[in-house]
Amino acid sequence: MPELPEVETVARELGRKLKGRKIVSVEVRAPKIISIGPATLPPVRAASPAAVARFKKIAVGQKFVSVRRRAKLLIFDLSGPWTMLVHLKMTGQFIFEDVRLRKMTGGKYRLLNKAAAPKLQLPARHTHVVFRFSDKSALYFNDVRKFGYLKLVHDNELGQVREFSEYGPEPLDKKFTLQVFVDRVSARPKAKIKQVLMDNKVVVGIGNIYSDEILFHAGVRPAREVAKLSAQELAKIYRHIRPILQKAIQAKGSSVGDFVRTDGSWGRMGKFHYVYGRKGQKCKKCGSIIQAIKLGGRTGSFCPQCQA
DNA sequence: TATATTGTTACACC
């Protein structure tokens, strides 16, 4: 489940690996994944053969300049006047294949870090788009659910991309102060705190995993109404947002579900989870049994002893 | 075969 730390991990790793690499071919195995233009939605229908051809024509010959992140969206700056926006949604993955690795393994991709990583052979069953580079290396986009998307936007139209205009502040940004947090959260007095934390209009990048973890460390139950939280509780929640996200970035993300790093290895943050995905297990702090509730169709996990 | 999964949007309801 890629959230801010996982997307940040992918952005940093790909930025390093793709910088200056020239695309020599693009293989689109699932047309519904790709689209062109600033329109809000990924296409419900698969891109037409003409759109696929256009996507390839735009991308081939371009170099990757940089990879950034805004909220959970990856932003690939291309050398020409185009930008590629990528959302991993639930199960999207990027795997970068170094040509040296393929040579070493006789054409079958194997991971260097065998102990910590799943075995991969690429392209895999759920590989939907492949970028190949002039030095024979390649970038694979995999997505079991096919909810993710790759969207090419002309730089002149970046201002019209609705994802950007609706995003709230970045939690790691200096401008995200306690005052900003309290103001934005307080605008939703009747909503439940977990749902507000996960709302991209309030603050971006926090999903099910990290909202659970932040609330555990703050000692606040996920279903608490915002209006009934004290100033101290709000401040405590705020104070835990940055450290938890930063620790997760240091651990290269949580490999829950399908998330892998760009070499196919797993992030290590899952080891540090106190409540997410631990329903029925003992709380690491007090030994109580972790409980789960449904909030708007989503599961929230918490410790009944540590969280009030 | 029904169900669970999650970010995001659509829409009904006060």
Next chain:
DNA sequence: TGGTGTAACAATAT
């Protein structure tokens, strides 16, 4: 009208 909550949607594994 706008904030709020719920359902729906994408596709697949189990």
